[in-house]
Amino acid sequence: MSEPVYQTEALIAEDIDAYLATHQHKSMLRFITCGSVDDGKSTLIGRLLYDSKMIFEDQLAALEADSKRVGTQGAEIDFALLVDGLAAEREQGITIDVAYRFFNTEKRKFIVADCPGHEQYTRNMITGASTADLAVILVDARKGVLVQTRRHSYLCHLIGIRNIVLAVNKMDLVGYDQAVFDDIVADYAEFAQSIGIEGFTALPISGFRGDNITAPSENTPWYTGPSLVEHLETVEVLSSVEAGKPFRLPVQWVNRPNLDFRGFSGLIATGSVKPGDAVRVLPSGKTSTVTRIVTLDGDLEQTVAGQSVTLCFADEVDCSRGDVIASAENPPQAADQFEATLVWMDDEPLIVGRGYWLKLGTQTVSVTVQQPKYAVNVNTMEHVAAKTLDLNAIGVAEIITDKPIVFEPYADNRALGGFILIDKITNRTVSAGMLHFALRRAQNVHWQPTDLSREDHARMKNQTPKVLWFTGLSGAGKSTIANEVEKRLALMNRHTFLLDGDNVRHGLNKDLGFTEADRIENIRRVGEVAKLMADAGLIVLTAFISPFRAEREMVRKMLPEGEFVEIFVDTPLEVAEARDVKGLYKKARSGALKNFTGIDSPYEEPLSPEIRIDTGAMTIEEAAEYVIRQLLPLK
Template identity: 85%
Template sequence: MADTATNEPVYKTDALIAEDIDTYLSTHQHKTMLRFITCGSVDDGKSTLIGRLLYDSKMIFEDQLAALENDSKRVGTQGQEIDFALLVDGLAAEREQGITIDVAYRFFNTEKRKFIVADCPGHEQYTRNMITGASTADLAVILVDARKGVLVQTRRHSYLCHLIGIKNIVLAVNKMDLVDYSEEVFDKIVAEYGEFAKSIGIENFTAMPISGFKGDNITQAPSANTPWYKGPSLVDHLETVEVRSAEDQDKPFRMPVQWVNRPNLDFRGFSGLIATGGVKPGDAVRVLPSGKTSTVKSVVTFDGDLDEAVAGQSVTLTLEDEIDCSRGNVLSVADNPPEVADQFEATVVWLADDDLIVGRNYWLKLGTQTVSASVQEPKYKVDVNTMEHLAAKTLSLNEIGVAELFTDKSIVFEAYKQNRALGGFILIDKITNQTVAAGMLNFSLRRAQNVHWQPTDITRADHAAMKNQKPRVLWFTGLSGSGKSTIANEVEKRLALMNRHTFLLDGDNVRHGLNKDLGFTEADRIENIRRVGEVARLMTDAGLIVLTAFISPFRAERQMVRDMLAEGEFIEIFVDTPLEVAEQRDVKGLYKKARSGQLKNFTGIDSPYEAPENPEIRVNTVEMTPEEAAEHIVRAILPLK
């Protein structure tokens, strides 16, 4: 820097340098953030477009640029000096195959806004990756190759973006340089896409002709090659489009509670990210699901108290009253709260390699709430290529269906279209802890609002006291022929001699009545155990010691029953008998039928048995007689009060 009068160099002081840095940081700190995705058919130029955006915004380091130039020469890009797609296709497999497999996230910024862009894969088998990228996006750039027009993948990704709630859609007709920048070609593609978009509920979209290869209408508009186009460049549009957080600020106040902040006895606040609306001291708020109300005392942040906080801000709220509120609860405006229910219609996107098991309990996470949930048989699944509704018994990898969903306790929610934070959920396998599905709650079922718990004056504690015992469920599990029923019967006889009030639920006996409508498919086995678990729970409410003798082959369902009961009331008893020993006994001739193919879905033969990993009691019927096993079990569960 030089003085213009003397042409002598002028050096900034440390204070001026610090002031410049503060100004720079302040400018960038207060920029809004736009998350968007690029999607479309394979080889429509998604990665190339993102690479150009990074290149033109000067978000590439010198060593990255050098590596990019070397890689471009190595792959031999048809005379192009730089292959911009290589900036994004980071996986070796992608470079070798020339396709995008994973979702690649990149960051860049302009003078007006910061951006996070997700490059989503185009292949149908990577639908789950595309859903992952779209779940947090404010805008979607749907790319169409000008030579090919609207393809199946274009329709699929547009449907998925609409399903996931993305309202800002950009139709980027790419590779215009390969059709001589034809206005006629562009208009034809826009008209065809417009008809399709209307059919799936997309009300508005912004269409623009671009060339990721040449840079037309990417950062500057209008391009000299498209004088007929009067709209903004892609970057201009990205810089000015309204982000979702701005829309959320106009909605009623909602804040899922993440943490109860209690640093000392003089302070108790409730911390979380405001999902929608705004809040200020003096506002009346309601805690859900309890429904209790209070008034906001202060809005606390690390930098000091605020006069008001809005959607997108993380704050701690203190209340005027000492009311019960914890993680998983939701604070809302008092006079317009969200719904509370335990039965829903939901749209489910299946993400796991293994199919959905109807009736199985999964963990459902919605915001800060975690509950146990089961998915019923789908009403239908959607063919994302034709939008046709198809009959379905289950959902497989990448399939989308609509089904009823039940939770074990009421949760606070709003329809996904209204509120992503309180309407979007994931399902987690209880055994593997893997995320198996993502979903959107559509509405609560009417029957969920009409059925309520009827309070009674005589409690389960009263029933137990009358019988002078502690309720328990002794859950016998093991292969067919292991001796479960025989041992359970011996245990009940011993308990009867001790004047204990018991009831034995045997697998075969229950299938004569309560579960006579169920077969032996995996889904039917799960429903069989669910019903038995509910009956056993009711019997413990009556103060009984319940004995159950069921194969109950799946760990997840045994855990489901354990979760129904109070801590310590579920006693898992593994009747540990090797398959060859159980088959030698074959009292009912079932193994013989299964081996010959006459009996399908038989546990141990063509259906799996998942042995307990940490049962409370294990008995080995090779080493023990039924009487010895029963004596061992009774001694293990003492005392009974």
Template identity: 80%
Template sequence: MTDVKDPVYKTDALIAEDIDKYLETHQHKTMLRFITCGSVDDGKSTLIGRLLYDSKMIFEDQLAALEADSKRVGTQGQEIDFALLVDGLAAEREQGITIDVAYRFFTTEKRKFIVADTPGHEQYTRNMVTGASTADLAVILVDARKGVLVQTRRHSYLAHLVGIKNIVLAVNKMDLVDYDRSTFLDIVADYREFAEQIGITDFTAIPISGFKGDNVTDRSDKTAWYEGPTLMEHLENVEVSADDDLAKPFRMAVQWVNRPNLDFRGFSGLISGGSVKPGDAVRIVPSGKTSTVKSIVTFDGELDEAQAGQSVTITLEDEVDCSRGSVIAAADSPPQTADQFEATVVWMNDEAMLPGRSYWLKLATQTVSASLQAPKYAVDVNTMDHLAAKTLDLNAIGVTELVTDKPLTFMPYREEAGSLNKTLGGFILIDKITNQTVAAGMLNFALRRSQNVHWQALDITRESRAGLKNQEPKVLWFTGLSGSGKSTIANLVEKRLHRMNRHSFLLDGDNVRHGLNKDLGFTDADRIENIRRVGEVARLMTDAGLIVVTAFISPFRAEREMVRNMCAEGEFVEVFIDTPLSVAEDRDVKGLYKKAREGSLKNFTGIDSPYEAPENPELRIDTTTMTAEEAADKIVEYVLGW
């Protein structure tokens, strides 16, 4: 008869008790989020694979597949290629590099971990920033044979920039330098000199071999000269000096308005700072309205108190103006609002930053239109020198000023005491045409001039001005290649409007460059600023009730869309004067194409500068099938609604 006390045979009750103990143990473990980064081929993926293997986080079928893959890709002998555990993309396995950010979870008896394996290649630096944005610790790997490289410095600078305070310098591949102590010390000294320049005052240096396992989880007898912890010991015991979000004033960005029925109206979001209880006084930013918390609602019922890190729905005692993008904050300590800032920007797009171009800026739950000025300076990650720059290229880091189209609720990313405000201080920029994320940034502070300039209330409205003229304001935006006939048709359109007693004004590209824009050239950045200024003038003229006719090449869709967004709904009419390049070049009324072909005229649209044709214009005029007079008649009929 089997002895029920034999630990191999347990009753259901004992099994359930073991499960409860296991869950209780793991529930109260602390969590550490960390990244591995550094230059290409420093062994980041191999190190993470080793950590997963040594912490027994690999199932038997995974191990069998790993061994088979290791043989297939040519790993020497019977050794396991641990990098294959992390490099999941086919392209990564084929090239032997990391491209995307790979997140892995593992646990030990002391702690739970989420690790992000970030790419080392310079072209994928943007993916490294993504992984670093939520990390508590960074493991900077250095190949012992190569020492500190440019990408090592770049990743260290970025890790420090986003606020990672715990840095581990893992000098990897020590087996390939015969575990030489002097090699290790030289690399540590080199790194320390650089680290002090960027503000990293403390880091932990560990000699390791991710492939062999030396000092990863077990101490190596081949580095008897090293007396510090293994990497796993350090990860398990490091005290994460995260910002105390609970000590901050209460703030919650509203993600959505919860209105399941007429009797309930709540505001849902993630609390990013402080705590809140029913009865607390709160202020809605940017409206400035105040109210009192009525209740805190969750799926499991109402709470007596909620704190940073919790997602809740808050109801208020008063009916106040509050929607997605608003921030509910402690009444006596609200965040700031401004529309002009100094910001540190990490450019993440293959196409260089274009000063003046309008991008979508996303911060917390807010989305606004923003444009960047030419950088104050770019940062040389090797020397930390501030370099003069007109733009920012892929992976460049710079400080610039940005302007938003409406006030942004924010907090500086770094406060004077060193505390971080990632939720209300960190942002991304998105290209309006491609929807690609082109940059990540941190707001340093609001520009003083943004606090000193306010809208002045006027008694005479744009509607009353238009009513006096008995017409609807419009912006007729003629776009097309040089020589397409824009100015000719625009002139005919205004003559017809004038004969009909309509109040109009014609803004022509060449004429404007004699005055308002005489300081601008024809680089992409100057073209963008040219259109921005004209757009502002056109908007002011519609405020006066005028029909504005413009004739500009305006080669970029983003800038035409920027002007459309300046105008009231339905007032912007894009008129594409569609003329093939060959036809426009044959006309060459001003002789500009000839000069461009000869090389004496640079940045000429259609020759050595691109033209982005409208995709969905309100009107398309094919000048190969209709005369200028016919085109003008068609445009006037559209504008007047005939």
């Protein structure tokens, strides 16, 4: 194994145990470098690694060889190559992925994330910034403040980074001109004030030449502030701020190795706790007292933010993964409707009304996003109208979870206020979000109990309520088959009602079009109506294309187990198009009808429907009879 340059002899002479003891208890600062393309982010980090003597001999030799190969001027080292590890990054001379590097000084340990400057990789920048205490925003002294400088500054402020360093880089290329530096700082200060950044530290640097990186530079005698490293060594870290807040521990795991031990494990997000402290488990609200703080190295007398521990209670309290253990006197809230800021990170736009997974800490729930209140133009900070959010868009919207989650505003607590959205079908992370506040109307609207239950209604009708959900392409025969099934059910003295897609759009849903978002809202409303009818004891038949699996699954989850029956009317597209009773396919093919299922809008076939009807092998009557037989007995 190769040894670090400059440190080899010192480490041999030192007592290793003493060395480790000295460095073990240093504080840790996480920071990012960001800004526009070619502002010198990777070069700056490479210089920090080099000057802090964190490069090994084989790395240095490879770096010198690579620098010659890529054509660095003279005998100079291209420090950016230390960080740009991907082949595509080296070929193009840009950063694509977030690169994490570790280094330390005598006073502090550091983890730095080199974030890409290209707009298309903004989602990668958000990933790197999500855990940072400080942001170094670089500006090329020759170009000044650019659009991406503003975008990254806004995102850093948005996700709660309050320590901002404006590093005006490449001062060597403008002759270390103070006037250039002052103009850039003034321009940035005006922008920073407009987005709420209360203060920042400005430094004139040259990552390539090393000016004001680890020590004051003779080339900038007019600058009397600290070097970059000096500032990084003394700035307050996030963990010290979090330690002063109320105690919060999201539970990751119930630790039960045997019948004699039961504890609750997790990473303390904020605050501190010690044995004897009263705690509250949320969302249940149950209280108990901490009896032990268990770690691999033994029990602790006190634990603080940033430590991973197992807590034991004095009482047998129901607590599981996703719950939050908090100070009994000052617990967080639980709610199911919020206003939030979303940073959209997926190539596919936000689908309003579609169900996504929301992951907040150790909590995972289903969530729907309402139409954004507005999107933010990062160039002007203007709030603009938006019906959806596209890649890299930033907007504010209301979100609704399927059950209450424990939270705090992101401005107060990153761990309980920051979340991600995950597409249920592709499992891709599509958005990062920050909760602002709960919408109180959810707490003011209560379900009104009635004397007659849904079981009473079903008993009066002598039947089990069901929702028979017919789905398939336009022209598949859904409405015709559903109508025939209802007639046969009526002959059996069953109480039914048929909800047809065209009929519903004449009244309840006449305000909806055929965009993807409107289709989702159409099905949501129909699902709610079908649920109410099932509560009344009816057998409800619905005939809707309902092209998306996620929305059919949404309706299924509205009903008790076994009451939703998905009936796939399986008709090939060419057969359905050949029928074209309403002439819709012809209009869609000509371009006169947009967002038509099967032509320019997808249909997602059911993966495991309760009933599948092959219309190529059955007549209408046979199909209806087949459905009835599958449903029997109808109690």
